[in-house]
Amino acid sequence: MSDQEAPLRNGVEHKIFEVLPFVDDDYGGVIVEMKTPMDTKTFVAALRDSFEQWRLQGKKGVWLNLPLSHVNLVEPAVKEGFRYHHAEPTYLMLVYWIPEAESTIPLNASHRVRVGAVVLNHNKEILVVQEKYGSLCGSGIWKIPTGVVDEGEEIFAAAIREVKEETGIDTEFLEILAFCQTHESFFAKSDLFFVCLLRPTSFDIQKQDLEIEAAQWMRFEDSASQPITHKNDLFKDIHHICSMKMEKSYSGFSKKPITTFFDDKLGYLYLNKQEDMEKPSS
Amino acid sequence: MSDQEAPLRNGVEHKIFEVLPFVDDDYGGVIVEMKTPMDTKTFVAALRDSFEQWRLQGKKGVWLNLPLSHVNLVEPAVKEGFRYHHAEPTYLMLVYWIPEAESTIPLNASHRVRVGAVVLNHNKEILVVQEKYGSLCGSGIWKIPTGVVDEGEEIFAAAIREVKEETGIDTEFLEILAFCQTHESFFAKSDLFFVCLLRPTSFDIQKQDLEIEAAQWMRFEDSASQPITHKNDLFKDIHHICSMKMEKSYSGFSKKPITTFFDDKLGYLYLNKQEDMEKPSS
Numbered sequence: 043m044s045d046q047e048a049p050l051r052n053g054v055e056h057k058i059f060e061v062l063p064f065v066d067d068d069y070g071g072v073i074v075e076m077k078t079p080m081d082t083k084t085f086v087a088a089l090r091d092s093f094e095q096w097r098l099q100g101k102k103g104v105w106l107n108l109p110l111s112h113v114n115l116v117e118p119a120v121k122e123g124f125r126y127h128h129a130e131p132t133y134l135m136l137v138y139w140i141p142e143a144e145s146t147i148p149l150n151a152s153h154r155v156r157v158g159a160v161v162l163n164h165n166k167e168i169l170v171v172q173e174k175y176g177s178l179c180g181s182g183i184w185k186i187p188t189g190v191v192d193e194g195e196e197i198f199a200a201a202i203r204e205v206k207e208e209t210g211i212d213t214e215f216l217e218i219l220a221f222c223q224t225h226e227s228f229f230a231k232s233d234l235f236f237v238c239l240l241r242p243t244s245f246d247i248q249k250q251d252l253e254i255e256a257a258q259w260m261r262f263e264d265s266a267s268q269p270i271t272h273k274n275d276l277f278k279d280i281h282h283i284c285s286m287k288m289e290k291s292y293s294g295f296s297k298k299p300i301t302t303f304f305d306d307k308l309g310y311l312y313l314n315k316q317e318d319m320e321k322p323s324s
Numbered sequence: 325m326s327d328q329e330a331p332l333r334n335g336v337e338h339k340i341f342e343v344l345p346f347v348d349d350d351y352g353g354v355i356v357e358m359k360t361p362m363d364t365k366t367f368v369a370a371l372r373d374s375f376e377q378w379r380l381q382g383k384k385g386v387w388l389n390l391p392l393s394h395v396n397l398v399e400p401a402v403k404e405g406f407r408y409h410h411a412e413p414t415y416l417m418l419v420y421w422i423p424e425a426e427s428t429i430p431l432n433a434s435h436r437v438r439v440g441a442v443v444l445n446h447n448k449e450i451l452v453v454q455e456k457y458g459s460l461c462g463s464g465i466w467k468i469p470t471g472v473v474d475e476g477e478e479i480f481a482a483a484i485r486e487v488k489e490e491t492g493i494d495t496e497f498l499e500i501l502a503f504c505q506t507h508e509s510f511f512a513k514s515d516l517f518f519v520c521l522l523r524p525t526s527f528d529i530q531k532q533d534l535e536i537e538a539a540q541w542m543r544f545e546d547s548a549s550q551p552i553t554h555k556n557d558l559f560k561d562i563h564h565i566c567s568m569k570m571e572k573s574y575s576g577f578s579k580k581p582i583t584t585f586f587d588d589k590l591g592y593l594y595l596n597k598q599e600d601m602e603k604p605s606s
Contacts, residue, residue, distance in 0.1 A: 069457060113402040120395040126411035130432065130512065134408055134416065146457075146535075150412065151433040151513040152475045175351060193434045194507045194514060220577065224584045224591035225476045230412065231433040232476060234516065253428075275582035279593055286598075293575065293596055295502065300557035302506045309506035311561055314575055314596070316568075 061092035069146070071103030072096060079111065082118045089122055097140060103147050104138040154227065155191040156235045157201040160284055161213055161242050167259040168284070169242070171208055174255045183270050184260055186280070188235075196310055198297055201238035209257045210248030213240035217294035218312050219283050222276060237280055239287065239294060262288070343374035351428070353385030354378060361393065364400045371404055379422060385429050386420040436509065437473040438517045439483040442566055443495055443524050449541040450566070451524070453490055456537045465552050466542055468562070470517075478592055480579055483520035491539045492530030495522035499576035500594050501565050504558060519562055521569065521576060544570070 062085075064072040074092075096104060106124055108115055110132050124136035128150040139145040161169035170184035178185060189204035191197060198215035205213050216239045227233035249257040265271070266281040286292035295312035302309045344367075346354040356374075378386060388406055390397055392414050406418035410432040421427040443451035452466035460467060471486035473479060480497035487495050498521040509515035531539040547553070548563040568574035577594035584591045 113399045116398045117395045125413045129408035129411035131407045151436050153435045153437050154433050155435050220595035222593045311504045313502035
């Protein structure tokens with residue numbers, strides 16, 4: 043903040059506040075990142091002076107990033123008209139839309155992404171587990187390893203990691219066989235569940251104790267004939283797709299590294315490489 | 325809160341606070357939803373009494389849902405050890421992990437989901453737009469309509485909606501041709517971009533003025549021969565897939581309604597229906 047002497051403005055003593063530190067975003071708005079501690083009174087005054095300037099400059103959205111250490115500024119920001127946008131363990135992002143026109147503030151992340159791993163070996167066995175927690179706990183049902191994709195993690199890498207963590211088995215990613223979108227699976231958020239086909243490169247199971255009750259290689263027909271497979275759409279479809287895959291009559295999406303559209307970052311495109319249907323999948 | 329008289333405990337005057345209103349979650353934790361206003365002092369006292377009880381009961385994660393109207397409780401909650409988990413415009417969710425063992429608190433939603441819509445007509449023309457904002461604005465590049473999937477919206481429905489909003493064209497969903505995962509596309513969040521193939525059922529373009537500079541049916545070869553198509557991986561791959569699709573030699577993922585695994589909610593499975601490769605796609 044400025045240490046200048048408070049001057050007179052409109053005949054009233056008025057401290058000059060510098061505007062809050064901000065950078066422009068790509069959409070005519072600004073991003074304020076609070077880095078140094080600030081008391082609430084100073085913050086509100088600086089915020090109001092900043093808004094005066096931003097309005098004159100025709101700014102649109104104002105993003106306010108408050109680290110956990112600045113939690114004292116959350117209440118004053120909301121009282122000045124900010125609304126929550128998203129939060130992570132270490133910060134809260136608030137937003138204020140200045141124009142009269144409808145807000146074009148982008149939506150918060152809306153989906154949790156999960157993977158299920160189909161691991162088939164040369165003996166027509168599928169790698170399955172029983173979990174210690176969750177809705178199937180204690181049911182005796184054997185299921186494929188599943189888990190949540192970490193922030194910044196590739197889908198194919200998450201499938202490999204989950205199989206390794208839960209069963210100790212090493213694998214290579216082959217393709218995404220199918221995926222499923224559902225809603226309100228986790229608070230108000232939606233869920234994308236990618237069924238990945240992996241090729242095992244090791245075979246001795248070492249199950250993880252924290253979350254996994256049991257793990258085994260199970261004859262594929264035995265897995266397919268569990269009662270749940272007939273009762274549940276997703277179990278049924280996954281087994282049907284696996285059957286077709288074993289007969290080389292199904293083609294999922296393979297991965298291909300690409301540089302992305304906007305900023306030349308590395309990403310992965312998942313697409314049907316077709317030739318997979320002709321090549322034996324060893 | 326209790327209106328009981330303050331009794332003596334350990335010889336010290338001590339007001340009995342009821343525990344905060346909570347429900348159990350499915351994973352050995354509790355969810356506290358603050359609905360009535362509360363001053364910070366009462367809240368902190370009730371929270372401490374609640375924790376005493378939850379610890380005795382062996383509870384694990386404590387979720388604290390603070391609506392925007394309870395913003396006064398954010399700072400005291402953080403000072404009591406809560407951390408942010410996620411936020412939506414109208415509430416902030418905080419979380420506290422009681423056990424000494426490693427936290428199994430599930431991750432926040434990690435992905436924003438976007439769609440791109442490939443709309444091809446019978447004259448081998450593709451529906452393309454120029455946008456008023458964003459990285460391609462003013463570049464003269466024609467691109468497929470794109471947009472963000474709303475919370476709770478089906479991927480295929482989002483593609484149909486974006487095409488209608490941007491160009492006025494009515495469409496039917498055919499299949500997902502490919503998808504792309506990238507990271508840190510929007511603050512720290514990842515991005516899943518689904519390329520959807522749609523069949524137009526109307527043909528007169530009425531472009532939207534707010535975000536769209538221009539819209540047209542463009543000869544597919546002209547779109548494919550734009551310089552960007554050669555320079556950019558995603559443009560190139562999408563055009564290549566479209567070419568194969570027009571020759572009936574590519575199969576994406578069709579949609580199939582299913583009831584979901586955990587709670588019998590309706591969802592959609594996207595999978596290769598195969599027969600699409602044999603049937604003419606009218």
